[in-house]
Amino acid sequence: MFAYIVRRVLYAIPILIGVNLLTFTLFFVVNSPDDMARMHLGVKRVTPEAIEKWKAERGYDKPLLYNERAEGLQRFTATIFFEKSVSLFAFRFGRADDGRDIAWDIRQRMWPSLAIAIPTFLLGILVNITFAMLLAFFRATYIDVWGVVLCVILMSISTLFYIIGGQYMVGKLLHLVPISGYDSGTNAFKFLVLPIVIGIISGIGAGTRWYRTIFLEEINKDYVRTARAKGLSELRVLFRHVLKNAMIPILTGAVVIIPLLFMGSLLLESFFGIPGLGSYTIDAIQAQDFAIVRAMVFLGSVLYIVGLVLTDISYTLVDPRVRLE
Amino acid sequence: MSGDDILLRVRDLRVQFGQGPQAVRAVDGVDFAIRRGETFALLGESGCGKSMSALALLQLVPRPAGRITSGEVWFDGQDLLALSEQQMRQVRGHRISMIFQEPMTSLNPVMTVGEQIGEVLEQHLGLPRRARRDRTIELLTDVGIPAPARRIDDYPHQLSGGMKQRVMIAMALAGEPDLLIADEPTTALDVTIQAQVLELLAKIQRDTGMAILLITHDLGIVAETVDHVAVMYAGQIVEAASRRELFASPLHPYTRKLFAAVPDRRKRGRKLETISGNVPPLNRRFTGCRFAERCDEAWLRCREQAPAWTERETDGETHGVRCLRYQPGIEAPRVVSRPGSETGSGETKPASASTLLTVRDLKVHFPIRKGLFKRVVGHVYAVDGVDLQIADGRTLALVGESGCGKTTAGKAILRLIAPTAGEVIYDGQDLARLPADELRRLRARLQIIFQDPFASMNPRMMVGNIVEEGMRAQGIGRTAEERRQRVAQLLEQVGLPPEAARRYPHEFSGGQRQRICIARALAVEPRLIVCDEPTSALDVSVQAQTLNLLKDLQDRFGLGYLFITHNISVVAYLAHDVAVMYLGRIVEQGPVDAILDDPRHPYTRALLSAVPSLDENGREIIRLEGELPSPINPPPGCHFHPRCPDAMPVCAERYPDPVTLPDGRVVKCHLVGD
Amino acid sequence: MAKRSRPFWLWPAVTVLILALAWWQLPAQFGVRPVYLWTDRLIFLLLAGALFLGGWIRRREHLRQPWVEVFRQRRAMVALVVLLAFVITGLLDSVHYRKPLPMVDGQQGVQYSVEVVTLLDELLGTLREGTEKTYSAPFAMTQLARETVTLPDGTQSRIRPRLRHGGAHLTDPSQRGRDILASGLAGAAIGVGLTMLVWLLLGAILSRRWQTSWRAALTRIVHGRTEVPWRAILVTAGSLLVLMAMTALWSRHWHVFGTDKVGEDVLYLAIKSIRTGLVIGTLTTLVMLPFAILLGIMAGYFRGWVDDIIQYLYTTLSSIPGVLLIAAAVLSIQVYIANHPDLFETATDRADLRLLALCVILGITSWTNLCRLLRGETFKLREMDYIQAATAFGVGHFTILGRHVLPNVLHIVLIIVVLDFSGLVLAEAVLSYVGVGVDPSTISWGNMINGARLELAREPVVWWSLAAAFVFMFALVLSANLFADAVRDAFDPRLREQSP
Ligand code: SF4
């Protein structure tokens, strides 16, 4: 197990290097720091001095890859590539355009994000499995047919409308919970309920339909026939036999969801004014703060890889055939 | 049959799939009865409805596609079909249990063996946890699983195929049923394992006195193990009798054909009897006899009047048949019996025919990589030093159980898998070392036919293009027109109309597809064809057609065959020479008669003795313990020694050297020669 | 079975030629100057490709069979009719040109307006031109907000002024209800009439195919005794026609969905957004397909280091959360565009290239899924006996890939393409909200929602922009999803849909 994790971490390195090279190319090669400066300062009042000043304030005044004027190792370290890209590996994210420490911001904003993402993710899976089980139980009846149609309808509605609609109905018309803002500690609860509920509801359509397919595929397997031939009841067959096997593909799908989760709470956080990583990212994108975007891209990849490892580990819990070595 | 000892009586059972005029009537009026404690076989080829009949007894027909449309199943005074789902659950697994064909997929992969057996004990006997465990261990012991206290916590994937089927049997026994339905219980297993499982079933039946309903397509198994047989065809039972009676005097033309189509040694040099055509689709209404289109003895009336079930008494036993010939009051015309045609070859081929292909010390080792840098930590010794010689116009059969490496050897000879070491000499050239472009030219000389006729043709190509593909690649036939004519000619040679060229593979039955594959191989005028289990996916009657065709082609074109198979009766019928393979090596090799009459290697002996035969005279089965070891860690010394009944101390130390006997065969065993 | 008489590409080729000629020559005939945007060209390419593919598939029984199945499903056909309506709108909106300006005395040659319009704009005439000053509610006669105006008698008053266009033909405001009802009914009547016409026409066509009388064909359609569910198709098309006719009549004098902040008709915006949605849903796929297919089957077939590299590529790309990768790419392109204003002739050009860039970026982020699937499938196919048989004949690798592998994975490509479509349309809205979507000057549902969401906080609530965007998007995505379902079921019921 330990060796396995070590190996996975080692495998992750080339991927993260690739991610870094990509962002480096996008941010520094496609557009030079000069371009960025011009963009930020606005087209009108661009003087060469202003550009130099802007660059110097942010540490973009160095050469990209190789510094001729520096000495020894500094030739490689006193470059944009080293300072902005390589240092990400040490989780040194540098400063945002407004001078704040990105790493500190991330540490602060992590908790609200997790407070939304984790319940949405876990409860979402639970709710979807429940509905999918229902459809599978009533398979090939009208309940199933119309259930699937309902799922398709639900998944045809943009997340934006779920959020706007939910906010409007619950927050504005019914005044049940505040529609925006955040608080620390247990008080956060009333701010979190609505986003979490909306997050779950917006995923029901696609999730239920997908899990239903998985269940139906399992139900057609031979071992289910064996279980029935033993005289087990349908519910027991579903819960003891089918569900346990279906957890394997469900977990595989969960990895794909983890990065999407990030996107999902991106919108939720931004709409509900929750000071998490998602709204941080959106604000950065809208302010064109590239330092933050770069940091978040890197962090996103790291999370993805962590998600992969976690999935592999959780396989060992549900599938006895999988052994990590 | 007298009423008292009848355990199960089925009347007019019908199962239908789909609705309306296109509905498939998979089971169409089946009646039979099983006595307490007897073994009753439902015999038939694939698609005849035998498995569906069995599932219907337990109301396990897959819904909502299929449903039972009529019938009664009287079991111990109850009509099972009248029971509610709730009541039916008390029957399943408790009064009647069932085991299935595929032990690999029939067990739940994520539950331990103990949990799966325990479930039955909990459901039907209400045993508490502790007692469940004890009883499970007892059951595992009963079905012959070694170290059951340890095995109980294993997951199915940790067990071999044979072990899994034993676990299935233990699970079926757990509810202490009166009737066990065994649906092709040994079809997925090797012969030696099959012998073990059949023996186990027989022993359990002796001990518990339960009845067994055996669903099978294998006449050999029926001949050895059952009391009564019902033969099914196209959704109906066409003949039923005691086994002795049926084997002594089969009445129905289909049954008789079935017996005649089974290849065996005595039929060498003769064409096998075949049943022409295919099983009729079951989604149509029949007016006459369902077998009429394929029956040699049919006459006009057969197409107009559906035959009724007719019973006759012989020696106090009932023999029922569904054929107009035996129906009272019907005058049937005499049958002009055709003599079995001789092919005139078989044995007559001189043994000194020129050598076509020589394989020397062929090895295929697959590296096992592990760790960060994919270090090679071991090898799968799939083929580990194989020597073969194939002569012009002769058939060499490569025999062995699954996993012994025979298919890998066949593909390595054609370099479809890269050999690790060794030589494959054809026409003075070593195929194993030939540069790619030269090899490409030689490929026309050596061809292959695969086992699965469904996977061996590109479903998106027309048959004509499929057959033509090799000619194009090899530059045979200059113009499109020339190739087209050649394709038509080839199709005709394998007994298909030239129009077949414009159709797609899915429009053909399994046997026809196999013939198209043969045509495709013939297209490039090969000298040698590697036949990789070409008939094992086919029914007996279709297998006979294919074997006849192969034999015929050999006579006409002098082809050499390397016939890879596990089916000894096919070997006995077709092969001139035999090589027996065990765990990557050939343990015995020589002329077919010598080996079949007097096998010298203990493994060959066990293998031959495990094959069920149609002759009733009791043969003695040499029981092999355990199963094929893993080719990653072959046992030291003679690979066979852990299972060999004759093993000696030396066997565990040294691999035996090949010994050539006076009759020309080579054996690798310390018993021989030393 | 194929008849050798006519090659399959004959009719597609003729159609494509006629279309191309028309596109190239007709503008001059009408005295307008054509503008060929990049997305227009690609759409045309896609259309041509689809036509050829259709012609090819028709001739191949095993390829046609699943489509026949799709065409027999009621739900799929209803969805297809709606989709077709959207597609036709989108195509009409893809013919861009500039109109000539009125001649000034002494002018040499014709001057063209800088404004680029499309065929659709021509059809939507009043909708486009009848703008107001600012917000107004659906079917309103007055503005939403009060304004201080000086009355003729010199006093000032805060009133809701009458609209310039909405209800301007009525002098008496109390007539509003009656007018709306009257033109609605008239529209419905026209719609029903058109539907009848379609029915009669359909009957005439089908009667020839079925070899029955016209009357018999008509009753067969009405009773629904047809293999292709013509009745359902007719009912859907009829409902659409009625809706369209009603809206058309209403729009002559009213703003059916109100107007937005700058007074533009919301219905017009919603209709114009269709093209944007379709472009993103289709061109993205077009961009990514070649990569995904080539890399996917190569990785699966050759294995070894080829596989390692391709796997590394897509693992790296998919490790970055989609929005962020898109954001990063869009941002740097934004900077690039901002710094190179000289590259683009008109604002339309710039917006168009940005749209195309978004498609490319979305394509780059979304090819990984298909690539992975294809790799897996090829992995399995490679072991198939027929590929081994081809090897045994000495057939070359690339011939095997083209002849044996590609045709057997195409159904996966098709399924993923149709499944991805609706996801991409939805993604556009989210990305535009985040600020990395289409150009702010491009009309799209995302931009509409983005502009309108803050107005929910206003009193009275401005809900109509959101409602219009919702209705149009929902109709498109739902019908795409329903159609995709049918396609998936017909081509491969076992292929599990990928992730929600
Ligand atoms: S009834 Fe006629 S066709 Fe049927 S098996 Fe008997 S002889 Fe043959």
Ligand code: SF4
């Ligand atoms: S060498 Fe020994 S173990 Fe091997 S087969 Fe002969 S007797 Fe048995």
